[in-house]
Amino acid sequence: MWGLDFSQLDWNEMTQASYDTLSMMGYSLLFTIVIGLPLGIILYMTARSNSLVFRWTYRVISFVVNILRSIPFVILIISLLPLTKLIVGTTLGVTGTIPPLVIGAAPFFARLVETSLREVDWGVIEAAHAMGASTGQVVRRVLLPESLPGLIAGATITAVTLVSYTAMSGMVGGGGLGDLAIRFGYYRYEKEVMIIAVLFMIVLVQILQMAGDRLVVHFTRK
Amino acid sequence: MIELKEITKVYGSKQKTTTALSGLNLTVEKGQIFGVIGHSGAGKSTLIRCINLLERPTRGEVWVNGVNLTRLGKRELQQQRRRIGMIFQHFNLLSSATVYDNIAFPLKLAGSDKAKIKAKVEELLVLVGLEAHSAKYPSQLSGGQKQRVGIARALASDPGVLLCDEATSALDPQTTDSILKLLLDINRKLGLTIMLITHEMHVIQSICDRVAVIHQGGIVEEGPVTEVFLKPQHPVTKEFISRDVAGGEPLKQAIELLKPKGIGIYRITFLGTQTYESTLSEVVSETGVHFAILQGTISAIKDVPYGQLTVSFEGKPEAVAQTVAKLQQRELDVEVID
Ligand SMILES: Nc1ncnc2c1ncn2[C@@H]1O[C@H](COP(=O)(O)OP(=O)(O)OP(=O)(O)O)[C@@H](O)[C@H]1O
Ligand SMILES: [Mg+2]
Numbered sequence: 001m002w003g004l005d006f007s008q009l010d011w012n013e014m015t016q017a018s019y020d021t022l023s024m025m026g027y028s029l030l031f032t033i034v035i036g037l038p039l040g041i042i043l044y045m046t047a048r049s050n051s052l053v054f055r056w057t058y059r060v061i062s063f064v065v066n067i068l069r070s071i072p073f074v075i076l077i078i079s080l081l082p083l084t085k086l087i088v089g090t091t092l093g094v095t096g097t098i099p100p101l102v103i104g105a106a107p108f109f110a111r112l113v114e115t116s117l118r119e120v121d122w123g124v125i126e127a128a129h130a131m132g133a134s135t136g137q138v139v140r141r142v143l144l145p146e147s148l149p150g151l152i153a154g155a156t157i158t159a160v161t162l163v164s165y166t167a168m169s170g171m172v173g174g175g176g177l178g179d180l181a182i183r184f185g186y187y188r189y190e191k192e193v194m195i196i197a198v199l200f201m202i203v204l205v206q207i208l209q210m211a212g213d214r215l216v217v218h219f220t221r222k
Numbered sequence: 223m224i225e226l227k228e229i230t231k232v233y234g235s236k237q238k239t240t241t242a243l244s245g246l247n248l249t250v251e252k253g254q255i256f257g258v259i260g261h262s263g264a265g266k267s268t269l270i271r272c273i274n275l276l277e278r279p280t281r282g283e284v285w286v287n288g289v290n291l292t293r294l295g296k297r298e299l300q301q302q303r304r305r306i307g308m309i310f311q312h313f314n315l316l317s318s319a320t321v322y323d324n325i326a327f328p329l330k331l332a333g334s335d336k337a338k339i340k341a342k343v344e345e346l347l348v349l350v351g352l353e354a355h356s357a358k359y360p361s362q363l364s365g366g367q368k369q370r371v372g373i374a375r376a377l378a379s380d381p382g383v384l385l386c387d388e389a390t391s392a393l394d395p396q397t398t399d400s401i402l403k404l405l406l407d408i409n410r411k412l413g414l415t416i417m418l419i420t421h422e423m424h425v426i427q428s429i430c431d432r433v434a435v436i437h438q439g440g441i442v443e444e445g446p447v448t449e450v451f452l453k454p455q456h457p458v459t460k461e462f463i464s465r466d467v468a469g470g471e472p473l474k475q476a477i478e479l480l481k482p483k484g485i486g487i488y489r490i491t492f493l494g495t496q497t498y499e500s501t502l503s504e505v506v507s508e509t510g511v512h513f514a515i516l517q518g519t520i521s522a523i524k525d526v527p528y529g530q531l532t533v534s535f536e537g538k539p540e541a542v543a544q545t546v547a548k549l550q551q552r553e554l555d556v557e558v559i560d
Contacts, residue, residue, distance in 0.1 A: 127314035130274050131328045131379070132303035134296075141330065145318040221317050221359040 021176035028101035036106040040113020065107040097174035116150030156212025224250040229282035242268040257430035266419040307376030311388035346374040366397035386418035491555040492529035511537035
């Protein structure tokens, strides 16, 4: 078929690469949410505050987030190599890719969180205050449940972005499908490997998006 | 009980400021339904939001249930707010929670245990007539049902005071009446003090005991609804009432026609059981004066019936004077219109 021969494909390598991509995406998504969600909440809360201290907190965090988001991801990986080594002890393999992936994606997710929280009806938040809710209770019992569909949509976008980021981090020694595609397809002209690897990534993104959309629908009450 | 002392609220800072309330004083007694009426921008919402300090007054003191709220720290204020229920024009329900969970919300905030929450929520569902809808989400309810959920939620923590910010303004007339009836019910059953703000005289007339008229950030008139409603003093009050009762243009035409002929025009007010008695016809048959009704209303304020007739008296001046005197002897309120 089109001069392609899939019989020579090393399926073991393909399986390993798929597994690597999934773990890079999975772990980094986990840590991105763990860091990005509180960061997004802080951005939302401090932006609306009347206190001068909090407004400055917002400006500082917002500035750092913007910087992290404007650096091209490849450059971020390379410049973070020493930090990565410090945090996880290696810059290689799946483990070595997680810190840059998280540092690259968490600010992005934090902005998505901030935007979803802003969508929450201010009247409902006020009603909670009128009922004697503390700030923590407003976050846990109003902001998060009310913005859940938006947060899930944000996590889905972030997961998809992470899949494409894993392709880049793979080049710096992480492995995974993207790495495989580039190594075989680009450097060795083995188009078959590249096609299958890319196909796998497409399928992964489709599955992520579908699952995310399903969850959003499931949790939407409007 | 609610007491506002010298409340001033200034919005904005530096260059652009709006004074929404200026040195406002107000007392609402326990168990009363107190209405505040005013035009758009008069400061109604600001006033009611100052009571639970959703809006912090620039100056002045807010006392609720004997506590000076303006003096409290954050924690203590949260505690006190649990004793003050509030319902809103746009309901402000949690869209992600069922009717049951919305009503349970204040109890969860207070950390009540599950069994206690269940008992309370079920009792409230019955009170507001939503037993069949407890598992629904707010988006599946009508406006009136949403407000019922709002009322049940506000009552969950057994507040002594209920604040209503234009609670019926987003509802159609029938639903408005059913919500007003519910408010009156809970006021009677639970002895709840209710303060409501509205721009509709109808709301005041249906359920309030006392009314205050707010204009440009101050109270211009205040008193029992019957008094304010039947004998309005301030132009703003008159405007609100004439839109609801006194006939406006047609009456003016009648007055213009009759006045030059030297025919006296009077407004007679009947209150309570007087409304159903034949006093007027008895008196005129005694004095021999003829009358024509130029305009008239018979209605009720809360549950007090009243009638207000604007009449012209034709006859000898002495006979007319005697008629007026006799009506007043019978404790009717007679007012000369000119
Ligand atoms: N958050 C705010 N910032 C600045 N000005 C405000 C704010 N809220 C209200 N105002 C101003 O204060 C005045 C009183 O407003 P308020 O909302 O209390 O009026 P209202 O009587 O409730 O009117 P409506 O019937 O339209 O709701 C208005 O002039 C309004 O523009
Ligand atoms: Mg208002």
